[in-house]
Amino acid sequence: xxxxxxxxxxxxxxxxxxxxxxxxxxxxxxxxxxxxxxxxxxxxxxxxxxxxxxxxxxxxxxxxxxxxxxxxxxxxxxxxxxxxxxxxxxxxxxxxxxxxxxxxxxxxxxxxxxxxxxxxxxxxxxxxxxxxxxxxxxxxxxxxxxx
Numbered sequence: 529x530x531x532x533x534x535x536x537x538x539x540x541x542x543x544x545x546x547x548x549x550x551x552x553x554x555x556x557x558x559x560x561x562x563x564x565x566x567x568x569x570x571x572x573x574x575x576x577x578x579x580x581x582x583x584x585x586x587x588x589x590x591x592x593x594x595x596x597x598x599x600x601x602x603x604x605x606x607x608x609x610x611x612x613x614x615x616x617x618x619x620x621x622x623x624x625x626x627x628x629x630x631x632x633x634x635x636x637x638x639x640x641x642x643x644x645x646x647x648x649x650x651x652x653x654x655x656x657x658x659x660x661x662x663x664x665x666x667x668x669x670x671x672x673x674x675x
Contacts, residue, residue: 530611531603531618538622542652543629549640549651558642569642571649574635585635592628596621613667619660626653 553559553570560567576588599621606614630637639649 531614534615534618535622535625538619538653538656539626539629542623542626542656545640545652546626546630546638549638553640565644567642567644568640569649571639572634572636573639573649574637585631588631589628592624592631596624596628599624613664616660616663616667619656620664623653623655623657623660626651626656 549568549570553568556570558567558569575584599617603614603617603621606617608614627637637651637653639651639654641651641655642649
């Protein structure tokens with residue numbers, strides 16, 4: 529099942545990069561790859577996207593469990609002919625599981641991708657959640673099913 533491979537790959541990639549961020553970035557805080565544009569910066573995010581709802585750990589754990597089951601149900605329910613939607617849902621689920629592991633294991637999410645053009649620092653899991661959500665919205669709004 530390709531969807532399972534995508535979920536597992538995203539979780540492994542996310543957790544590996546966060547491990548390296550904790551080991552190598554945490555002691556130095558930041559490392560510029562492209563000065564004043566893209567840095568690797570260690571942050572412990574106790575909130576949600578963009579730092580909202582700080583210190584609401586149990587809320588995030590419960591919401592993630594509910595969303596995870598909903599995503600799994602949708603992945604199974606979507607017909608095989610709409611495999612692209614199933615793959616997009618797998619991207620979102622993989623990202624959600626990656627951040628969920630951090631919340632359970634650490635009590636916060638490790639963020640480290642720091643584009644200096646905006647003030648938010650994020651991680652691989654966040655990237656897959658956002659890209660998946662954008663692709664899903666695009667499919668819903670402009671997909672062949674709606675023409």
